[in-house]
Amino acid sequence: MNHSKQYQSLVQGAEIKRLYAVVARQIAAFVAEQDMKPGDRLPSEHKLAQQFNISRATVREAIVALEVFGLVDVPVNCGAVVLDPHASTALDQAGVLSAGVSGEGLEEVARFRILLETDGARQSITNGGVDWESALVAAHHRLAHIEFRMKSGSMTNYELWRQCDWEFHEALVSGCGSALHMKLHKAAFDQFRKVVALEYRAVGFRGLRIIEEHKAILDAALARDSEACAVALERHITAFFNAANRAAPVNRAAVS
Numbered sequence: 001m002n003h004s005k006q007y008q009s010l011v012q013g014a015e016i017k018r019l020y021a022v023v024a025r026q027i028a029a030f031v032a033e034q035d036m037k038p039g040d041r042l043p044s045e046h047k048l049a050q051q052f053n054i055s056r057a058t059v060r061e062a063i064v065a066l067e068v069f070g071l072v073d074v075p076v077n078c079g080a081v082v083l084d085p086h087a088s089t090a091l092d093q094a095g096v097l098s099a100g101v102s103g104e105g106l107e108e109v110a111r112f113r114i115l116l117e118t119d120g121a122r123q124s125i126t127n128g129g130v131d132w133e134s135a136l137v138a139a140h141h142r143l144a145h146i147e148f149r150m151k152s153g154s155m156t157n158y159e160l161w162r163q164c165d166w167e168f169h170e171a172l173v174s175g176c177g178s179a180l181h182m183k184l185h186k187a188a189f190d191q192f193r194k195v196v197a198l199e200y201r202a203v204g205f206r207g208l209r210i211i212e213e214h215k216a217i218l219d220a221a222l223a224r225d226s227e228a229c230a231v232a233l234e235r236h237i238t239a240f241f242n243a244a245n246r247a248a249p250v251n252r253a254a255v256s
Ligand SMILES: [Zn+2]
Pocket: 165, 169, 214, 236
């Protein structure tokens, strides 16, 4: 069976959630079949698009997904290079790629983060002193600065935004007084972040809305209003989930 036919039969299958997730699995299978080693170069976007009979945009999304899950590295201005060929096994076993980006898997990750972050924020609002407030304000200032620059849709600041977004949310829960809570929050955030990385590239930066969401979280925290902070956080985190679903809704009609 050639790759194109394989791809067609996959598309017609009932498990299809998103095209790029399917293609990512196909590329991972190709890496395994070819017994590729770390440092080996993947075929060009153009060749992969021809091989799977799909657009280059979909190939690009699939490679981003593989990058997020550690299978490939994409150095600036270079083609994708294999990083860890075994990442695909972990990815398949855990069903991470499909579970992490669509349907209930994504919702579950979002809910877990909401739970840990709203509780951490509540504790911080109750216990945090002026140092907590100062750290939060500083983290928000950096985040707002980078988000203002990203409004134009530029992708170049994405890594910096990722870091600043994490530092803001970390600062928010940093007054909770529990190292264990902080550790679990980071794990939930990182898992959620994988979804966001995919969503970001699928639908672009959410622009003004995300800026307002972060501001609402900050304002509620500084006003020591736990309820408003929890509502703002839930709205912020859920918005990623909704945007990801809007970008590529699950084709429920195809699921028998
Ligand atoms: Zn955020």
